Amino acid sequence: MAPTSLFSVFSSLIALTLLPQRSLCQDSTNYTTTAYHDPVTGLDMQRFQDTASNLSFAIAVPDCANKTDFIGQLTFPLNGSAGWGGFSVNQNMVGPLLFAAWSDGKNVISSFRQAPSYDYSPPETSGPFKARAIAKGTSVNDTHLCYTFVCECCLDPTFGFQSNATMMGYALSSKPVAGAEAPSGVLKYHDLGFGAFKAQLDQAKVSQADFDGVAGSAEAPLMPAANATAFNVTAAAGGGM
Ligand code: HEM
Numbered sequence: 618m619a620p621t622s623l624f625s626v627f628s629s630l631i632a633l634t635l636l637p638q639r640s641l642c643q644d645s646t647n648y649t650t651t652a653y654h655d656p657v658t659g660l661d662m663q664r665f666q667d668t669a670s671n672l673s674f675a676i677a678v679p680d681c682a683n684k685t686d687f688i689g690q691l692t693f694p695l696n697g698s699a700g701w702g703g704f705s706v707n708q709n710m711v712g713p714l715l716f717a718a719w720s721d722g723k724n725v726i727s728s729f730r731q732a733p734s735y736d737y738s739p740p741e742t743s744g745p746f747k748a749r750a751i752a753k754g755t756s757v758n759d760t761h762l763c764y765t766f767v768c769e770c771c772l773d774p775t776f777g778f779q780s781n782a783t784m785m786g787y788a789l790s791s792k793p794v795a796g797a798e799a800p801s802g803v804l805k806y807h808d809l810g811f812g813a814f815k816a817q818l819d820q821a822k823v824s825q826a827d828f829d830g831v832a833g834s835a836e837a838p839l840m841p842a843a844n845a846t847a848f849n850v851t852a853a854a855g856g857g858m
Contacts, residue, residue, distance in 0.1 A: 644669060649815040650676070655690060657754040658765065658831045662690065663821035665787065670694075670810035672702050672789045678772070679829075680822040684780075685773045687821075688831055690754060691718055692763040698722055699793035701804055702762070703730075705786030706771060706778040708813035712852050713777025713786075714746060715739055718764045720757045721798045725750065725764045727839060728800035731848055733858040738804040741841050744848035745770045749835035767835045772818075777853040783816045801842045 646668045653664035653675050664675035672693040678684060693702035703717035711732045718727040727748055732739035747769040754765025772778045792805035852858040 648813065650817045650821070652820065655754070655765075658688065658690075658751065660688060660823050660827060660831060662688075662823075663817050664690075665785075665814040665816070667787065667789070667810050667812075670789045672787060672810065674704055674785075674787055674814075676816055676818070676821050677823045677828065678818050678821050679825045681825050685770050685778075686828075686832070687768050687772055688751070688765070688828065689768050690763065690765045692761070693789050695720055695757070695760055695762055696791040698759045700789070700791045700809070701794050701802075702789045703787070703804075703807075705788075706776055707782075708784040708786050709777070710739075710786065710788070710811075711735060712855060714742070714744075714771060714848065714853065716748065716768070716771075717788075717804055718762065719794045719797055719802065720762055723757075725755055725757050725762060726794075726797060726800060726802065727764065727766075728802075728841060728845075729848075730804075731846065731852065731858075733852065741801045741845040742848045743841040743845040744776070746773075746776065746848075747838035749832075749838045751831065751835050753834070767832045769838075775850050775853065776848065783818045784813050785816045786813050787811065799842065800839055801845070 650663035650665045653662045660677045662675040662677040666673040675690040677688045701717045701719035706714045715730040728741045730739035731742040749767045751765040756763050788807035788811040789809040790807045795803040
């Protein structure tokens with residue numbers, strides 16, 4: 618074989634070996650939370666960042682007593698005010714407690730959801746869980762939403778949270794929410810990304826005093842619509858709805 622052909626065979630082989638690695642390396646998202654100091658609340662949190670979509674979700678839990686509460690900070694880009702971002706209390710969409718936030722053009726609107734299937738917008742659900750906004754860490758404009766909140770009663774195994782695995786899910790959509798002014802707004806598919814991440818909650822602990830100091834400034838919760846479906850604990854445990 619002529620040296621040039623040998624060279625081209627070799628370069629093709631090298632290219633073939635490198636290609637898959639390059640495509641694997643294109644997603645630099647770390648699917649485990651990492652340490653994050655939030656300058657707004659002053660809390661040392663754990664944060665997941667999806668580098669592809671720019672959604673991030675930071676979390677802090679109290680170091681004692683009630684471990685079902687957390688302080689969360691959800692930030693993501695908006696598409697001319699349209700879009701929604703959310704999380705799941707485990708790695709799945711169908712069954713566990715879900716939460717979504719979006720803009721009505723002026724304010725952040727949010728609600729808890731539970732999905733009976735993948736086929737349509739998960740309906741609003743009601744239960745003991747509550748999200749209370751922390752005003753100094755909440756802002757929204759046409760291109761960006763930041764929602765800092767206390768999630769009360771959210772990390773409960775009854776709602777699908779797995780206290781040993783502490784896997785969580787996230788989702789982001791660029792599509793407008795229909796009826797965005799109400800917590801029951803209809804969500805379209807998460808076209809910008811979705812998936813699971815490991816929430817290192819052992820490293821997200823803050824003192825109860827620091828937790829209460831921030832949580833104390835939280836607003837009254839946005840209540841679900843009267844016709845929201847009561848949370849189905851059997852479905853959260855994988856039993857279907
Ligand atoms: C609070 C809102 C939502 C959250 C937090 C959420 C979260 C997730 C997560 C974590 C997954 C991957 C794990 C799994 O397959 O179960 C997923 C998958 C999926 N979600 Fe959602 N989701 C939400 C809303 C929606 C909506 C509104 C739709 C469509 C109308 C939808 C359709 C789907 C589909 C079809 C999949 C299967 C995976 C695929 O795309 O192939 N989701 N979702």
